[in-house]
Amino acid sequence: MDYGLVVLIEVLRAIAGLVLISIGLAIIFGMMRIVNIAHGEFLMLGGYTVVLSAKAGINTWVAMLVLAPLVVGLVGVAIERCFIRFLYGRMLDTLLATWGLSLFIVGFVTVVFGNTLEGVSVSVGSFEIGRFRVAGYSLFIILVGAVLLAATVAVLRFTRLGLIARGTMQNPNMAAALGLSPPRIYMVTFGIGAALTGLAGGVLAPITGVVPTMGIAFIAQAFITVITGGAAIVAGTGSASTLLGSVSQLTTFATTPVIGDVALLFIAVVLLRILPQGITGRFFRRSL
Amino acid sequence: MKPLLETRNLVMRFGGVTAVNEVDFLLEEGELRCLIGPNGAGKSTFFKCLTGQYIPTAGEILFRGKPITGLNSHDIARLGVGIKTQVPNVFNGLSVQENIWVSARRGRTPRMTARIVEEAMARVGIADLAARAVGELAHGQRQLVELAIVLAAEPALILLDEPAAGMTHEETERLAAIIREINRTQALIVVEHDMQFVRMIARKVTVFHQGAVLVEDDVEAVMRDARVRDVYLGKRVAA
Amino acid sequence: MVPRFLLGTLATTAAGIAITILIPMVADAFEVMQYTLYVVLGIYTLSLAYIWGLGGILCFGQGAFFGLGGYTFAIAAINMNETTVPFLMAIFIAATVAAALGYFMFYGRLSDVYLGVVTLVFTLIIWKLINSTAGPEYMIGTARLGGFNGIPSVPPLNVPGDPSRMFDPVEVFYIAAFFLIATYLLLKFIQATRFGRLSVAVKENEVRASLLGYDVRMIKLLVFTIGGAIAGLGGALYAAYQSFIDPNAFSLEMSAKVLIWVMAGGVGTFVGPLLACFGLQALSIWISTVPWANSLLVLGGILCFVVLLLPKGLLPGLADLSTWLMARARRRTPPEVILPAPEGKRA
């Protein structure tokens, strides 16, 4: 009984983890068709923001929930202005360009901030379930994952910004005809995707720690989750994370982390074979 | 003699929308049929079912008496069905000649292929464009290239989806002549909006409305039909 | 068109042969060995340049076949104490696996970026699995898989039929160069055949090709299998040349690197990707020995600039540049520079 509960919490945490690392990419890749290989580095920048601010004496929660998204969002906007905006509609070039960008960011961060930074820990404590102790932080991550999904739905569905962004991605000329400036909308959308990724990097920092090269560990999983999810941003990310996260975590419990990872990849392949357009290519089509 | 093409009770549904609704359709060898109907009447979907791009939800398609329902596009094409799709569907990166070569080369020797390519270009009147890249041609010219591609495969049945779209008046007239000429040897089904054009080429017309066959008759009779007018004017019809 | 096409191929081949003969004459033994690596990676580059450039198949996991070729060669050569049969086995296994994966994908009507992701996931699965074979229980015959450490002491290439006579490094260079040139010629030949031209047509427009009666799945499957075989050939030479193979061959980096070479060199050409492969590889070696520079910073910066300045890739980009310069010289008026629109719609 207690074991079952512990497993459930771990599974939910794995799902939330996938949601966190992929929601920003779902926006940048799913909406804007930018194959952002530097996505992992955005996560890393979020982590660095938290660690550096904590070092500067700023409250960790503020750093994590406010500064990380803000800083990475601004970095995202800057990158979009100097770089990405020349590449819209050239999906494959974005792959090459952001690969370069990803190397550049890793090198830059190493040179400027160093590769060895003290980790942060947040004192949420732990609690007991029967014979087991569970980290309170796991619950926090689950919470953040759920809130992020809900917030993204709300923004896309109910705000003017969300509506305009969705419209522009469908048809930039339409937006221009309505007197909106597509470049600005692209910039803001990219910034939001980056900000969400920064938030995720910040929230995960206390568990993963931060080193300049940490991004590589997330990039494949994030892309697989987004593409398995299909076209709908929230429903896709949510359903793919749930499926992949629970399969891999349950397998990990039953066997080893390697087999767990392999199970995740395997399910993704089988799923794409059955549903070539991703989960939301078939189900929840009309959702966001 | 068996009809060239027959559909029995053909149905195509997408989710809750029924795009093709219980269509029974018959085409004789050597016939030229026009398919008309307002936008969204299901004509293009009907074509896609015939060519294997969609697998029908229900019903049967017979080509010369042989069931072809649910076959792959390339299998149907090999039986002798060619199609010019609504949006020009060509190899943009290749030259006009290469485009037609791809079509003509299937199942033929290089020498025969070369002859057929020349013939197809001459028949449609685009020999002067042979070396041009298709991607840089005007819309009307690309329509003609696609027609030549379809011809070069020498199918028994040719489906043309809005072949006159984007053409100048002269081009349209030439197209009508070409179609009449093709019809000497092959059967055609032509989807077209332009009633002038339909009059130029067709004897028998089938009218689609909301996925089903509304009327099927001589061109003049159809033009006089009140229901057809209502449909085109957007009035509600008691079907 | 045909004579020009032939002329270019012949000129490239002649240049390739000349360079191959010249290098051991002017270069140190060490440099010859380094160039061998370039040549081997060049074969790997051609495998993707082919399936992507002529077949339109975007494979994010080409490393899978490269690695399979390397591992097959290593395991078979250690077991057989001979390298000719293992060499052929490497090509065969890589091609077979490519055919199986290709069947799975093309007959499942996967395309585009979804297909790319499946290939990526496929190579990552192998990577994860092979990485977890460090234990002594993972043996194939007498070869230990070795997990993360890979397989050391892979026998070097020997003269076919005479396992005791091994090729020396300069000979290995010649062999690798021979295979690179042969691969190039083979691909140029395929490009000129009916099948090659059809595969280009399929790349241009799949729907049209199938409406003309061509089995698109079959054509793509063949292209993909040929690409897999070539990557396997590269992998076998790689393992033989370095005398080790490790799971990095299956890593994201190995697959992404070749994508970048092809893209930077220009999709649709063979020479461009080769030049990009050689150039970027040399750059990355050179940068490692420059004490003041952070390798990643410099490499990343260069890549970013390449994309912005030569959007079509190296070779087509240079071609554009020379046309532009010639036009400028002739007209002496500012030409119309076509820049990508600052904003566009989604692809």
Add this chain to the structure above:
Amino acid sequence: MGIDRRGFLKASAASGAMLGASALMPKFATAQGADILVGGLHDETGGLDFAGKPMQQVLGFAVDEINAQGGLLGRKLKLIGADTQSNMQLYASLAQQVALKDKVSVVHGGITSASREVIRPALRRFNTLYFYNTLYEGGVCDRNCFCTGTTPAQTVQKLVPHVMKKWGKKVYTIAADYNYGQITSAWVKKYVEENGGQVLSTDFFPLDVTNFGPTIQKIQAAKPDLVMSVLVGAAHLGFYRQWAAAGMKKQIPIASTTFGAGGTEPILITPEESEGIISCYGYYPTIDTPANKAFKAKVQAKLGAAPPAGNGPLLTELSVCTYEGMMLWAAGVKKAGTLDRMKVIEALESGISLDMPSGKVTIDPVTHHVTRDVYLADLKNREFVILESFAQQPPADTQAVCDLKKNPNENQHYQIKL
């Protein structure tokens, strides 16, 4: 214990094949006064940069120190440092480059066992002397290669009984899934059983695993007295974080054969997360001897008081062994009076012994490993508090399988089976 003979035959066949390449023999630049070149292959960027950077820096420091004392054989030393970028393919290429193009007299370098096994056979082929200065799983038997780091018989043998006496007899091992982790965890099992204990389970993790949630629950279910960590690299630090976050630090203590060896681990995680981890290495910065204090002062004067912000500590087992490896090589060259590779090897085999920051370091002629002092330390607020020291520990594990006196042509990495 068994030995993998077949592998050995293969390896020697492979190296024999390359003898055809005699043209590749480096021709030493013998011109009087020309600099003596020393190769350093370390990962200064990429995933292992935290370990590689200090090694390269301290190697440079050692070169400068020798030059300040007048160089070797009347000539100055020059370091050819190459950044291997944590990439095996670059290890292969750059080993070729420094050996054949730069024609260095010796190569120091390699961090993971994987990288060592890439460059070791290559350098042997190119007749270039090789020093591997990292703590590792033991078993390298190659006359061209000297290993100056510690091996399990020197450290794990001391660590296991100490922590078992302190905490209890039931051990749960978690290890990195590659050569080093596999072999070291086998040693852990051997020593635990020799001391009357029991290893409940040994779990292996590839180097990129960051998710330890399920493992932590499994360990709790198994209820060991202590956890023995053979984890490696930055990703695996997640274990210590998640362990502390689950409140396990006060429940089950941790000992480690790796934690802090590269110096950065205690910095990357917080003091609360690392408090009380017991380890055993050949060097700690806190060794309280005049030699170490003098050494630290010299390094401080040369390379700065503290590492630049955001970089790990300079002095760790890895970097100090690199320093000591350089000094041992220099002593060998002095003794041989020449740079000739075989003469230097013979001089080193005469049992050269130096007083180094970590204590007395003596080359074991039979295995080309070193006999050195090892230390046991507890981590208190990021400082290694030395609990015990063990003088002059021989590399007994490698000695059990390798005898270069008897078989000078051996070229093998023995997988010591237990």
